[in-house]
Amino acid sequence: EAQVTQNPRYLITVTGKKLTVTCSQNMNHEYMSWYRQDPGLGLRQIYYSMNVEVTDKGDVPEGYKVSRKEKRNFPLILESPSPNQTSLYFCASRGGRVGEQYFGPGTRLTVT
Amino acid sequence: AQSVTQLGSHVSVSEGALVLLRCNYSSSVPPYLFWYVQYPNQGLQLLLKYTSAATLVKGINGFEAEFKKSETSFHLTKPSAHMSDAAEYFCAVSEGFNQAGTALIFGKGTTLSVSS
Numbered sequence: 001e002a003q004v005t006q007n008p009r010y011l012i013t014v015t016g017k018k019l020t021v022t023c024s025q026n027m028n029h030e031y032m033s034w035y036r037q038d039p040g041l042g043l044r045q046i047y048y049s050m051n052v053e054v055t056d057k058g059d060v061p062e063g064y065k066v067s068r069k070e071k072r073n074f075p076l077i078l079e080s081p082s083p084n085q086t087s088l089y090f091c092a093s094r095g096g097r098v099g100e101q102y103f104g105p106g107t108r109l110t111v112t
Numbered sequence: 113a114q115s116v117t118q119l120g121s122h123v124s125v126s127e128g129a130l131v132l133l134r135c136n137y138s139s140s141v142p143p144y145l146f147w148y149v150q151y152p153n154q155g156l157q158l159l160l161k162y163t164s165a166a167t168l169v170k171g172i173n174g175f176e177a178e179f180k181k182s183e184t185s186f187h188l189t190k191p192s193a194h195m196s197d198a199a200e201y202f203c204a205v206s207e208g209f210n211q212a213g214t215a216l217i218f219g220k221g222t223t224l225s226v227s228s
Contacts, residue, residue, distance in 0.1 A: 042218040043218040
C-alpha cells in the first residue's frame, strides 16, 4: 500500500530535549516536505526536499532541522524544542509534476 | 506570491442540504488547485484537484469544484450533505513542479458541521 508513515504519532517532551520525528514514504517520490498545523493558521511549510541531499527552508523553518540521506526518509529534528513548537506536524511526499501531495497521519507534539 | 483565502472558518448545514465551501486564490501563473479533507485525528486526504483540464472537477465522496479564472475561485460543493462529511476542509494552490519551492499553499481551513 502506498503510504507516508510518521513516528511517533504522539510525543510529550520538555523544553530543550532534542527529538526527532521520522517520516518515510514507499512511493519513490523525490519531493518531501514537513508542515505544521496550528488552529486558525492552517498548514505552514517548515522545510522541503527536492531530492536526496537537497533541502530548503519553507515558511517557518526556525527551530527545526531536516536531513535527506535516503530518498524514502525525511526526518524532522528539533534540537532544542520550545513550547511554541507545540503543534501537529505532517510529513508529505509528492510525485509527478502537478503538485498533489500525500500526507502522513500526523505527529502531535507537546513541549512543556 | 500565491495565497489562498477560505471564506468562513465554520460552515453548518443540515443533513441533505447543499454544501458550499468557498475558496479564492491568488497566483501569478496558471495554478494547480486542490481540496483536501481532514477527519478528526487523521491526516489530510485529497478530495479533488484542478490541473488545467476541465474546469469542473469531480472528486471523491460526491464532491466537486469549479475553477473560475475570472473570479479566481475554486469553490467546493456537494448537492446533499451527509453526517460523515463533517470534517475540516482545506483549499490549496500550487504553481507547479518546476517553480522554486513548489510548495502547496494552504488556506486556513473551513470546519464543516452537519446536523441531523
